[in-house]
Amino acid sequence: MAYDKFEILNSTGVPLPIENVDTDQIIPARFLKATEREGFGDNLFRDWRYNNDDTPKKDFILNNPIYSGKILVGGKNFGSGSSREHAAWAIYDYGFRCVVSSFFADIFRNNCLNIGVLPVQVSPEFLQQVFFAIESDPKSTFTVNLAQQKITIDSTAATETFNINPYKKDNMINGFDDIDYLLNIKKNIKHFAQDTPI
Amino acid sequence: MMKKTLFDKVWDKHVIQQIDKGPDVLFIDRHMVHEVTSPVAFLGLKNRNIKVMYPERTFATADHNTPTINQHLPVQDSLSAKQLDALEKNASEHGISFWGLGHEKNGIVHVVGPEYGITVPGATIVCGDSHTSTHGAFGAIAFGIGTSEVEMVLSTQCILQPKPKKMRITINGTLEKGVTPKDVALFIISKLTTSGATGHFVEYAGEVFKSMTMEGRMTVCNLSIEMGARGGMIAPDEKTFHYIKGREFTPKGEAWVKAMDYWQELYTDEGAEFDKEFFFDGNEIEPMITFGTNPGMGIGITKKIPTANAMEGGAATYQKSLNYMGYHEGESMIGKEIDFVFVGSCTNGRIEDFRAFTEIVKGRKKADNVTVWLVPGSHKVEKAIKKEGLLDILEASGFELREPGCSACLAMNDDKIPKGKYAVSTSNRNFEGRQGPGSRTLLASPIMAAAAAVTGKVTDPRTLIN
Numbered sequence: 001m002a003y004d005k006f007e008i009l010n011s012t013g014v015p016l017p018i019e020n021v022d023t024d025q026i027i028p029a030r031f032l033k034a035t036e037r038e039g040f041g042d043n044l045f046r047d048w049r050y051n052n053d054d055t056p057k058k059d060f061i062l063n064n065p066i067y068s069g070k071i072l073v074g075g076k077n078f079g080s081g082s083s084r085e086h087a088a089w090a091i092y093d094y095g096f097r098c099v100v101s102s103f104f105a106d107i108f109r110n111n112c113l114n115i116g117v118l119p120v121q122v123s124p125e126f127l128q129q130v131f132f133a134i135e136s137d138p139k140s141t142f143t144v145n146l147a148q149q150k151i152t153i154d155s156t157a158a159t160e161t162f163n164i165n166p167y168k169k170d171n172m173i174n175g176f177d178d179i180d181y182l183l184n185i186k187k188n189i190k191h192f193a194q195d196t197p198i
Numbered sequence: 199m200m201k202k203t204l205f206d207k208v209w210d211k212h213v214i215q216q217i218d219k220g221p222d223v224l225f226i227d228r229h230m231v232h233e234v235t236s237p238v239a240f241l242g243l244k245n246r247n248i249k250v251m252y253p254e255r256t257f258a259t260a261d262h263n264t265p266t267i268n269q270h271l272p273v274q275d276s277l278s279a280k281q282l283d284a285l286e287k288n289a290s291e292h293g294i295s296f297w298g299l300g301h302e303k304n305g306i307v308h309v310v311g312p313e314y315g316i317t318v319p320g321a322t323i324v325c326g327d328s329h330t331s332t333h334g335a336f337g338a339i340a341f342g343i344g345t346s347e348v349e350m351v352l353s354t355q356c357i358l359q360p361k362p363k364k365m366r367i368t369i370n371g372t373l374e375k376g377v378t379p380k381d382v383a384l385f386i387i388s389k390l391t392t393s394g395a396t397g398h399f400v401e402y403a404g405e406v407f408k409s410m411t412m413e414g415r416m417t418v419c420n421l422s423i424e425m426g427a428r429g430g431m432i433a434p435d436e437k438t439f440h441y442i443k444g445r446e447f448t449p450k451g452e453a454w455v456k457a458m459d460y461w462q463e464l465y466t467d468e469g470a471e472f473d474k475e476f477f478f479d480g481n482e483i484e485p486m487i488t489f490g491t492n493p494g495m496g497i498g499i500t501k502k503i504p505t506a507n508a509m510e511g512g513a514a515t516y517q518k519s520l521n522y523m524g525y526h527e528g529e530s531m532i533g534k535e536i537d538f539v540f541v542g543s544c545t546n547g548r549i550e551d552f553r554a555f556t557e558i559v560k561g562r563k564k565a566d567n568v569t570v571w572l573v574p575g576s577h578k579v580e581k582a583i584k585k586e587g588l589l590d591i592l593e594a595s596g597f598e599l600r601e602p603g604c605s606a607c608l609a610m611n612d613d614k615i616p617k618g619k620y621a622v623s624t625s626n627r628n629f630e631g632r633q634g635p636g637s638r639t640l641l642a643s644p645i646m647a648a649a650a651a652v653t654g655k656v657t658d659p660r661t662l663i664n
């Protein structure tokens with residue numbers, strides 16, 4: 001599925017300084033029953049966000065109106081666990097376009113890249129600075145420049161570069177997806193398949 | 199010649215081309231599909247107006263969302279029913295073999311794959327489920343993918359992947375009685391942490407894995423993902439070939455002979471290099487149990503819950519986890535009261551697991567304070583349980599058997615552990631709420647589960663082995 005192009009993102013961030021946030025927390029299994037890719041944002045962090053009676057939990061960050069923005073900032077090993085792409089969809093659908101952490105689980109990172117959410121992996125020290133900036137002023141903004149592979153804390157001008165596979169970067173900047181690429185080399189695939197027994 | 203690892207040999211054979219500074223185009227031999235992660239992918243095909251490229255390489259089963267009682271009746275939950283219908287419709291529209299609810303081959307995707315020979319050595323296998331790593335037990339490269347990738351494989355039989363790094367975990371020695379493959383896996387994860395193998399494909403080597411049954415190897419490979427690995431694999435040997443021979447989807451006749459030529463080359467060359475290596479001593483592994491909210495938070499059953507500074511993650515995260523579980527640093531797990539026991543899942547829902555469970559409960563009675571769900575991984579497992587006479591023994595001890603499916607492993611169906619209750623579970627994840635909102639999970643082996651089921655509390659299974 002093609003998605004919005006990603007070039008430069010300037011936004012405030014929502015801090016979630018918890019480590020090993022797994023995809024079961026991002027979107028619990030009971031909300032995976034849809035046959036379409038819509039509405040997952042409503043159940044993002046469902047059990048952390050709502051009480052059993054569906055009233056919002058006051059102390060959870062997404063329920064605190066002073067925090068908002070398109071950048072989610074998480075603790076180390078973000079997105080571990082299940083391969084459910086629904087986790088990335090929920091993050092996207094809620095309105096985030098970028099997740100910042102000092103470490104991402106593999107499948108989650110791939111899933112994000114495949115749907116147009118940019119995972120930005122920074123050093124643990126930089127991550128602390130990001131958390132600190134938001135803590136001191138929730139209106140702090142950050143600039144994520146994909147072309148230059150840089151993230152900047154606007155208030156302090158502290159900047160760090162991040163890695164991304166050049167092919168994936170190209171895709172994100174142009175809003176292309178992998179299937180477009182693969183469909184273009186279908187002939188080679190067929191050729192290969194012929195010689196590869198099932 | 200370049201020395202290659204087992205992983206290199208299989209991976210390199212499946213690379214169609216490399217994208218400049220980008221990922222490899224990897225050909226996928228066999229693709230397994232289930233109802234939860236596929237509907238949006240099929241929708242994508244529809245939007246592009248294309249069909250599944252190789253339906254004969256695609257296999258669909260319903261498992262995540264299925265009830266484990268009264269499977270002959272219509273599915274009550276309307277959303278689940280819709281998802282199950284969607285899979286059936288998509289499978290028939292694209293000409294894919296489909297083993298739906300009630301079909302004799304139905305079961306958990308990673309249980310039926312090996313059972314019917316969809317899983318073979320040296321193959322590339324993917325599925326929209328992270329525990330696809332299970333199939334690595336046969337020397338296949340098998341890994342979980344997201345829905346966009348499911349769409350990719352359905353439409354082109356390929357996936358774009360950078361080649362992962364390589365890790366080898368070698369365990370020699372012999373396992374003490376009462377120590378199972380599940381314990382070996384939980385032990386490794388407790389050492390490496392849940393992110394210790396991220397970015398890597400793991401090969402398991404050494405005497406301990408060599409002497410494991412295929413079922414045991416599947417349990418180990420299954421849990422690779424819980425330390426962040428893309429997948430895990432074990433070099434195929436006589437045991438592997440013997441296991442797969444004659445199964446429905448394994449090659450026959452001349453094709454078998456040809457395949458064997460390839461399969462017999464599937465081992466790591468002497469001197470091939472790994473990015474990371476770990477060595478452990480099998481004699482030191484105890485029966486394991488988890489006490490926290492990720493699979494890395496496990497300890498040997500005679501050990502105490504570690505203090506915060508001894509564990510991965512910040513102290514705050516660690517404390518949050520213990521609070522959730524209602525446990526404290528320094529406590530022993532032995533004697534902790536429990537409410538539920540779940541035996542099943544693609545980790546420990548195979549016939550061998552039910553044999554091990556039965557062996558312990560035989561001649562004993564289910565404890566009154568526990569509810570026990572025994573859920574076979576497939577109809578084939580269910581049949582074997584009955585045929586081998588295990589069911590009679592189980593029933594005499596006060597247990598009943600449910601119908602196959604993922605069940606309380608992820609609690610998408612009605613099999614949910616209630617809020618605050620403790621479950622000793624043979625599944626793979628103890629995340630907050632994984633087995634139902636507010637549920638508390640203790641991961642363990644089938645025999646630890648059996649010990650808990652008859653004593654009503656956490657018990658060292660070795661005390662019940664004759």
Ligand code: SF4
Nearest residue numbers: 329543544604607608
């Ligand atoms: S049993 Fe659990 S881990 Fe295995 S396929 Fe089902 S949900 Fe996934």
